[in-house]
Amino acid sequence: MSVFxxxxxxxxxxxxxxxxxxxxxxxxxxxxxxxxxxxxVGRKADRLAEAAAELEKETARACLAVPADVxxxxxxxxxxxxxxxxxxxxxxxxxxxxxxFLCPAAALSYNGFRTVMEIDTLGTWHVTRAAFERGLxxxxxxxxxxxxxxxxxxxxxxxxxxxxxxxxxxxxxxxxLEWGSMNIRVNAIAPGPIxxxxxxxxxxxxxxxxxxxxxxxxxxxxxxxxxxxxxxFLASDAASxxxxxxxxxxxxxxLPGMAGAxxxx
Ligand code: NAP
Ligand code: COA
Numbered sequence: 001m002s003v004f005x006x007x008x009x010x011x012x013x014x015x016x017x018x019x020x021x022x023x024x025x026x027x028x029x030x031x032x033x034x035x036x037x038x039x040x041v042g043r044k045a046d047r048l049a050e051a052a053a054e055l056e057k058e059t060a061r062a063c064l065a066v067p068a069d070v071x072x073x074x075x076x077x078x079x080x081x082x083x084x085x086x087x088x089x090x091x092x093x094x095x096x097x098x099x100x101f102l103c104p105a106a107a108l109s110y111n112g113f114r115t116v117m118e119i120d121t122l123g124t125w126h127v128t129r130a131a132f133e134r135g136l137x138x139x140x141x142x143x144x145x146x147x148x149x150x151x152x153x154x155x156x157x158x159x160x161x162x163x164x165x166x167x168x169x170x171x172x173x174x175x176x177l178e179w180g181s182m183n184i185r186v187n188a189i190a191p192g193p194i195x196x197x198x199x200x201x202x203x204x205x206x207x208x209x210x211x212x213x214x215x216x217x218x219x220x221x222x223x224x225x226x227x228x229x230x231x232x233f234l235a236s237d238a239a240s241x242x243x244x245x246x247x248x249x250x251x252x253x254x255l256p257g258m259a260g261a262x263x264x265x
């Protein structure tokens with residue numbers, strides 16, 4: 001049962017990269033359940049089609065699967081055009097497509113670094129740029145970039161993803177500065193550790209779960225719904241004056257620093 005009114009996104013069309021799985025599938029589900037129509041993007045056409053069918057069945061709203069690799073601007077443009085053909089407009093863009101893996105910088109190849117930068121940072125720009133030309137510039141809209149907190153301090157074995165997400169935060173603020181006058185609201189969400197996601201499976205082995213959860217001030221990992229609620233808020237008119245913000249949804253996970261050395265009682 002949602003805490004939001006179920007029509008807060010009525011009449012809106014959202015384009016969600018990474019919407020076929022994990023956090024962004026949860027965001028798509030929430031958008032559909034609150035009145036939007038959605039297009040979801042990923043490389044794996046079969047998984048994407050399955051996700052769209054599942055979400056349509058669950059919410060009784062239209063969800064279009066548009067396979068594309070966000071690294072290729074031409075494929076991104078084709079995916080946006082297919083969305084416009086189907087729904088006539090795009091009001092909300094969520095840039096969630098990303099790649100990550102654990103690797104010490106000393107072992108990371110040129111191409112390993114490039115690959116993560118291309119998916120996360122360039123992919124975010126390709127989608128945002130092409131959506132700008134396909135309606136955002138003339139009609140306004142909302143962009144939500146999915147970032148992380150990796151780069152607030154430094155995260156072991158994730159130099160590549162930290163650099164990519166730091167660039168996304170910079171892009172978020174600069175686009176907010178330049179595009180606010182066109183009524184394009186640009187924000188980001190920085191999730192912390194979110195349970196039952198590919199990100200956590202790859203980056204935090206299951207045997208570390210108890211220890212890691214204890215380190216989160218709220219004492220638990222987040223849920224996909226926690227992030228989806230933040231996205232719903234940012235996409236809705238409730239956030240009409242929220243602009244250029246990176247909205248951290250992490251249960252306080254990035255805060256502790258050296259706090260472990262002190263007694264908090
Ligand atoms: P996920 O399920 O693996 O989501 C990543 C999505 O991106 C997948 O649907 C994947 O689909 C798509 N994708 C990857 N490369 C792509 C490409 N080149 N072109 C188009 N789509 C591509 O992982 P998640 O854990 O839910 O992460 C979702 C987002 O949250 C990411 O931006 C991640 O950095 C961020 N985040 C997650 C956590 C966490 O705890 N999970 C924490 C902080 C931030 P295909 O494989 O089909 O392409
Ligand atoms: N450690 C070190 N390097 C790695 C790696 C790992 N675990 N996984 C991939 N790489 C390197 C590869 O070796 C390659 O570099 P090389 O050509 O110098 O050998 C480069 O990264 C590209 O790998 P490739 O498998 O060709 O990339 P891809 O485009 O098929 O897939 C990834 C992109 C690597 C990011 C893949 O993990 C992916 O598709 N991820 C999406 C899902 C995801 O990461 N979800 C979590 C989001 S937080």
